[in-house]
Amino acid sequence: MATKLSVEDLLALYPENVAALATELRPIIRSAMPESVEVAYPGWQAIGYRDPHAGYVCGIFLFEDHVRLIFERGNLLPDPDGVLEGKTKQTRHLTLQPDASLPVERISNLVALAAGLGARFKASAGA
Numbered sequence: 001m002a003t004k005l006s007v008e009d010l011l012a013l014y015p016e017n018v019a020a021l022a023t024e025l026r027p028i029i030r031s032a033m034p035e036s037v038e039v040a041y042p043g044w045q046a047i048g049y050r051d052p053h054a055g056y057v058c059g060i061f062l063f064e065d066h067v068r069l070i071f072e073r074g075n076l077l078p079d080p081d082g083v084l085e086g087k088t089k090q091t092r093h094l095t096l097q098p099d100a101s102l103p104v105e106r107i108s109n110l111v112a113l114a115a116g117l118g119a120r121f122k123a124s125a126g127a
Helices: 007-011 016-032 104-124
Strands: 037-041 046-051 055-062 067-071 092-096
Touching: 007 016, 007 037, 016 037, 016 046, 016 055, 016 067, 016 104, 046 104, 055 104, 067 104, 092 104
Parallel strands: none
Antiparallel strands: 037 046, 046 055, 055 067, 067 092
16 A cells, blocks of 8 residues: 655655645635635645545646646636646646745636636536
């Protein structure tokens, strides 16, 4: 049986500046989605956030020199400033660098919008 890795254990596998950036992001996400559950996904090299009303909403994906905040239904999020990256059918992401300041308000708004969108999808699916 595989050992379950904690978020802290997962973060310890990355350079200190990347782990610090992810650590700074965590309360921003939790504040925008207070009922969410945070889970380490070592196979994805990510910290995922699942809301009881919206399902899986977003995740912090860890890289050696940056993180990506990936939104499950990011293709449907309003993006008037064109900050979301990606061209998949469903997800979009923000690439965040350890040496740059976090756009806290933008992140909070996107997480809240993504949670609302997920809740509407989940409700319409009858789940």
